[in-house]
Amino acid sequence: MLKKRLIPVLLLKNGRMVKGRQFRDYRDTGDPISASRIYNAQKADELMFLDIDASSEGRSTLLHVVQKVSEECFMPFTVGGGVQTVDDVRNLLNAGADKVLINSAAVTNPSLVEQAANMFGQQCIISGVDVRREDGHYRIYTHGASKPTDLDLVQYIHQLEEKGAGEFLINSIDRDGMMIGYDGELLKLAVSATKRPVIACGGAGNFQHLAEAFGVYGVHAVACASLFHFGDNNPIRARAFLKNQGIPVKNV
Amino acid sequence: MIGIIDYGMGNLRSVYNTLTFLGFDSVVVADPALLADCSRVILPGVGAYAMAVDNLNRLGFFPALKQFAQSQKPLLGICLGMQMLSSTGSEPSPCEGLGLIEGEVVPMNVGVTTPLPHVGWNSFKLLHEHPLFEGVSKEVDVYFVHSYCFKPKNERDVLCTTEYDNIIFASGVARGSVVGLQFHPEKSQKSGMRILENFCNWDGLC
Secondary structure: OOOOEEEEEEEEEOOEEEEEEOOEEEEEEEOHHHHHHHHHHOOOOOEEEEEOOOOHHHHHHHHHHHHHHHHHOOOOEEEEOOOOOHHHHHHHHHHOOOEEEEOHHHHHOOHHHHHHHHHHOHHHEEEEEEEEEEOOEEEEEEOOOOEEOOOOHHHHHHHHHHHOOOEEEEEEOOOOOOOOOOOHHHHHHHHHHOOOOEEEEOOOOOHHHHHHHHHOOOOOEEEEOHHHHOOOOOHHHHHHHHHHOOOOOOOO | OEEEEOOOOOOHHHHHHHHHHHOOOEEEEOOHHHHHHOOEEEEOOOOOHHHHHHHHHHOOHHHHHHHHHHOOOOEEEEOHHHHOOOOEEOOOOOEEOOOOOOEEEEEOOOOOOOOOOEEEEEOOEEOOOOHHHOOOOOOOOEEEEEOEEEEEOOHHHEEEEEEEOOEEEEEEEEEOOEEEEOOOHHHOHHHHHHHHHHHHHOOOOO
16 A cells, blocks of 8 residues: 655755745754754655755755765655756756756746656656635745746646646645644645645644645645654654554555 | 666666665666676666667667576666566557566556556565565565556566555566566665665575
């Protein structure tokens, strides 16, 4: 039986790990390589690195982090943030990433997902979609929640699936870092819109929230930052909790 | 010397890094002539079947790999590398594989609402004992990411099976010194590393 996945997310800025709230007010949370070693020891299911500092200087720092992590962490990991071209995807894969997340560039350059999926396979392209709830409907934002779009969420997901997105990371901007639970309506909408696996992001504050995401909203994986960064929580305890709730998790 | 075949596709670095971590010396091989110096070979790979066999052919790896397998030295195919051990593939159109283990690679025929690719951690059922699985717990999960699966012609070539939705597929195949794994041992933490360590110590007999 295929298990539900727990994915710690590490946001990177200038080679440091940070965490904010609602895509703002970032604070330093440590060294990403040390944190990856710990998640490796705790047998997290996957790791995800999102670079929020898209400068060219930041890019080489990111590649260095990716390279170091691939030497020491023997689990799948995704890297994203500022990915704009097929060459960016190739560089990250060559540095050791298993999957690459494409977000803003899929809006400005709709053929990028298709090109990357044809070249490297759908399994290694994750489409990131950042969503804010506005007046009862969902608006997609790009460029770190700074640019609103007029895209329809369900149509956009359909379009990306057709172009070859292998998975979706659905990130709630309102819930980011708030630790008040997931936006269930958003997750249900995303899950019903695609045949690809959906990874929920934004809002998890306790293990019960994870159980809801799997059991009620039907997602295939959860990506968590604050939950594991702040407080005495880790993937081992999360797995044990979910197992007791009857949710299938990895046997190690 | 352990050779890791480089045919321009797939995450070679993670296989290389895992072997290095385990204390084995390996070399990335992009020239088929160098296979003669290898005591064992790993064929990794992610991506589409047809493009991968094209690349292998273009670089001259087809005859070299067949010859290597004939010499009874251990050969391990991982993911797409496992699928290419088959006689034919269908991604995106029919094409010929290495033919080291007879069978075809076909799309996974899951229910319409079941997600593909099959991605994540899943268990396996070992059909017979094999040196690669020595000391590996039968209860563990391993990491998969694929949308196609290998259907061996002969039941006895199936080493282990895995269930996804309504189908049971071959997650491992083996014949003599040739083994293929649909999952990624290099990404499967402790048990995956044990399988790779066993492969590096295996003489090709079972």
